[in-house]
Amino acid sequence: MLSSLSRLAAGTVAVLALSAGAVTAVPAAAQPSPSRWTAAQGQVSARVELTGGSLTLAVVRGGRTVLAPAAVGLHTAEVDLSTGLRVVDVDRRTVVERYRMTTGKRLERSARMSELRLALRGAGDAAMDLVVRVARDGVAYRYELPAPLTVTGEASAFTLPADAPAWLLPYNSYYEQNRVATTAAGAAAGDFGNPSLFQVGEDFALLTESDVDGRYSGSRLRHAAGSPTYQVVLADAEVTARRTPWRTAIVGDLATVTESTLVDDLASPSRVRDTSWVRPGKVAWSWLSDHPSPSDFARQKDFVDFAARNNWYAVLVDEGWSAEWVPELVRYARARGVEILLWFHWNRLDTAEERDTTLPLVKSWGVRGVKLDFMESDSQARYQWYDAVLAKTAELELMVNFHGSTIPHGLARTWPHIMTMEAVRGAENYPLPANNPVQAFTRNVVGSMDYTPVSLDTGIHRASIAHEVALAVVYESGWQHFADMPEAYERRPEALRYLNQLPTAWDETQLVAGHPGSGAVFARRGGDRWFLGAIASGEARTVTAPLRFLGPGRWLVEVVRDGEEPRGDLVRSARVLTNRDTLAIDVPSDGGFAAVACRARPGRSTCYLPPRHVPASALSVTPAGEVDVAKGEAVEVTAVFSADREVRDVRLAPVVPEGWSVHGREVTRHRLPAGEELRGRWTVRVGQGSAEGYVDLPVVATFDAAGWPDRVHVEEAVRLFVPPPPLNGTPFVSEVPFVTETNGWGPVERDRSVGESDAGDGNPLTIDGVVYDRGLGTHAPANVTVYLGQRCSRFTALLGLDDETSEPGSVAFQVVGDGEPLFDSGVLRPGPALPVDLDVTGVRMLSLRVTDGGDNKNFDHADWAEARLTC
Template structure:
């Protein structure tokens, strides 16, 4: 709780105490006019005024006596009452806010919240009530509404007014927040809608407008501007929002202060609800190797993803993100390969893959069971309440399953990472994948990144427009904060620049402290961040070559070893160089940078004999694991089989706390105990043996029985799996393939559709199958690249179908149809490049155990490759 001397700086009138989370401190009552209420802090003051003639409310704010927000309307409109006019004052209750909380990500791990809050109650002549809650914090002002329910809101009168001549950095609105920011003035900005957060500067005062505590109770908002005006009106994404109980709206938020205060602000997080997760030990931020931007097709290539895993392991990066194009047929094996090297796998998903409870309850547990540690969810592209309810549902389910999350194609952070600490990052920025100009980079540090982790995907060296220098790119993981930092380029680009890679191997992704050292939204940003005893400095500039200066006053007393990473004058895209010197906090670091240049630095306490601030890159000891049976095994329900595992420390390091065991799938049983060793010396082997029984009601299809070893304090996980096939009933007669169980299913866009066309990405959204103008009641609708497999048990002698491109696409795709029996191609259509009548095929499948129907993209990409297997059926004994 604040000391009395601290509390005396926060002056409030009080008629009661409002109960809420955090420490509560009553504040002495003061007389104030009946139509004007003041909420004050040490430097900021918010004033709410009631126009006695119209009954309208306004709110303004000052900083050190200077007006930064002119009085602007506040209030709500509902279907039952207009709560923006005709109001009268009812009561006021005040409290002092004092909280502490910890974050898993962000610019500062440990947070302290202080502020003053007033709840002003107003009512109409008919008795309809609205409470206005106003909070003043050291770094800004915020307000929200509380309305008794049930209620349907049709809009807000909420607005912010800044001086018309104020400089402005605005984001033309779209629901995925990926436009370039526009530098203009508050009054000179074009009429239209702008996205949060929006930054304004008037003299020495900066104001960043945004919102906080937005979830499925309410839609998001944007800022609507009329040309020539300094007022920015809050406009909701939905025309109406209904609450059955009391409604607490999101906070309308203004971060206010000098540029350093705005940059370091945690106000958006401070206003958000506390964490809903009590145990966050499984939440692990970190660096991520990512292939999609530099090699768009590589997420579909198992061997290439293994190369990214190897690169991450060599450099101590804990994650590899496998983006769009991965296959369920090999991801489990990639996960096992990666975990043995101390690397975990993250997977990309389109949001619509999880848009129903049933999909969330099947897809997410399945990838969790593979050993995947997190997901990148993409293309939400909406601020509607319905989409925010989807966020709520996904966050609850991923938290339950201990899956971390990155939201891409998303809204902006609204304090989400405080409430749900497994949110590692969000996009909502024109990041590297959209090839932004270098001039767009500095402003992001003072706008978008202020409100939360930003998935910009930095450090583009060989990919992208190459406008920024290499040192500028290398500095971005310090200038930009993100709990997961997805590096944009491929291993070869980084390994060709070993000094750049050396710095990237050292830079953290979570910080204990953040300081603005210098810069301005229009020209550059220099930011210092501390992790433990080391400081990291990142400086970027836009425009002509010049010298960047960084005062080292953020350092403590004593001598500090400063290692500067900078561009050379000999090569625009070559490696950086590293310079070392011993400095003190009174020094100023000056570095000459080229056009759109920058520099980075790592700084640590100088000690006798210390020559670098680098810490050792963590390497996982090499091991080997052999299992039996090593080949795929058929096992009927109720039968048993034996599994063995032999684990060897093949490297030069001894392993400690080693456990070798297996795990039974749900409904199966394992007989035999884990094998344990306190230490396994180099060259030693330990062996375990277990009996596994298939469950009596086990579903048919493939199941992995993992055998794994874990060791050392960080529980390195080395795993292989016995592949078990539980056969379904063998088909009889002439069944349609769409009526059989799919043993395997891959599809290039959304799921395979039974008896419908592929259409879009959501399951069940297909149209009637139609090829060459003829509709078919039965068949499969797929999208290249696709493969569906069914079990025929060597009892089906023929497969028949019609093949062709579905009529539903506006343009014609190109595909190849293949029928595959036990891995052998039995039929190949050649390239089908035109729409038209379905082509009848009949394929001999005598002796085939597993039949697969495959569609490829004919080698020219998968756009418009909607393919149909019409009337597809098998003839069986």
């Protein structure tokens, strides 16, 4: 009797195909014992046993039991599929897949797995398949159902020897605790996060899960005091599903575990057909080292200039950026060959409407990727959000960094525009160097890790400079966000020169030496160069690195190590070696070193490649100032472009919003010599359905430049203002369209207090016990601009701090007309509302501003109660 789930019939012969993503079958083996089944690849085998209606699974490597028999089964609201089971059919096949990643420890992947499928029946003839896959680097299993059932839990568990050393992560939903070294049975009672590492004699087992998405719930491992068993526990009390993720054990020696791609091998294939727009790379990140800087346009330009000088891919603008200047920053950066990435709190994108408006907007600015933060949940609902936001960002060709997130579960294979995920106690938590080695053997095994390494002047200064620099090799991340400021790197030119050489996606990775408790030495190949990173924790010592990973022949090996000055620059030395040699480097306490190796040849003195830069260019546009253009009206736009060296295939044209029209053709030039100008002139007409307010009309020059891999994008914008309908009567400001809006926390609220970070979550406007029906709820620092069009004569309001805060704040209210100050309240604290009545005759733009009172923005909920205009 065959299972109700589709499968190859026993005895079917299929040709072993090796095409990308192919799933293939081989002849079934002879029917095994009715109560015990085995699947194997290389030294690793899985043994499934049915005893008294209950299933167990054990993992063996080289004849040694690594995972003892532990329960397998599924609990559902409809039927218990963990007991009373019988096997009605057995199927075997070999799964062979080849695929390419955009990030990771190895770009080209090849997986070969033996699959055992047991068709099971339980009470009432309820059906379930247990699918087991075995690879040379581990074992995984999942449950599949013929129809959705309400899963209330799993019997799934893993059992280790009681005294097995363990490196465990006390669970929280954002995976940022310090790992603890313990034993399987000696660990504290409670929940531990994936992945969890255990040592069983000469073997290691890393327990985790793969292929988790919105069809199921995330999980963790629960441990009872004194028990060697770890139970899989779901984040949700129940979840309706037809299949589960893969319960995964990566098994082998330390090299096998750290080099494993099993989690990705088990994941669903890519849903993105064309990945040519996906770019890993080095990223300058200012938030940790210069916390106010994400709100400072000029300071972000410093980071852009630094990235351009050093050929880093992008700048991440973290919490605090403003829509008022980000488009201009993007234009500034792209002209210099640098991309801009933007930070978002995940709840800014937690609805389809927000995703459909916010993401296309930042895409229209030229932003290349987003950092999404504070998801902090393994629930099915949050995984469904991951699914939705990944689908939308893929559609828009926006790359993604998940921060405050779950761990990777093979997501970067399914969605190759995921560049990295956090789920680690990274540099922003100032971890001690003793916590650094274990991350390479645990968290980073399962996917790119946004640790934000290389803190030189920021942080606690416990690890040596060479240790910090080596982290950029030891830790893999498709986007490697470096944690310090430009000045810190430029004070150490040898350290910076080494960082500038590093790829962030690798052709090959090998563990050279190390142990979770003491240190790690990794070699990673990018093209024809090998990079070596070594970190140690604890006392000063000699760290050795056998060079067996190098190919035959002679290699030039350049080493950077700590100098005599503890926080000073690195020292670089070079020598010719072979793969029979071993590097032996003396390192200080919590020290390390890094190296690069390339083929030695006559006349070659360095492996370092010169940095690449885009041509310096100039693009000027007219009109140069802000221009009012009503719907249906036209404006003439001109542009002049030139570059300081020859560029090719130049294209120059305006990019108009949907519904607008442009008269005039794109200007092109096959070859534009250095210094020669390319000019264009166009008539642009505003669409009748145009949005009102400020509209940036970009004029874009794109071109190819010798030595630069991508097409260069240079853009300047004509600043237009499309006026809203004229104001009449005595409208409340909460009824008037906002031209611009910024707020210190959440959006500005109309006729409510600011509340929390979501729109519409405020309370009635209340100042000193008095409730007001109309007004604006803001949080310092805030700025709301409305268009008066010189049609209004008076502005009145009652100003004060809202009563909703639990602790008192302090703010200052300011009113500005066309850039000129009209009113300043001075610092206000909780108390009665302050009335304001101002003459605004002749004012075109009125700005209502709130500052933090000089003592930070905490509790600064500021109300413009009964704010009204006379027009």
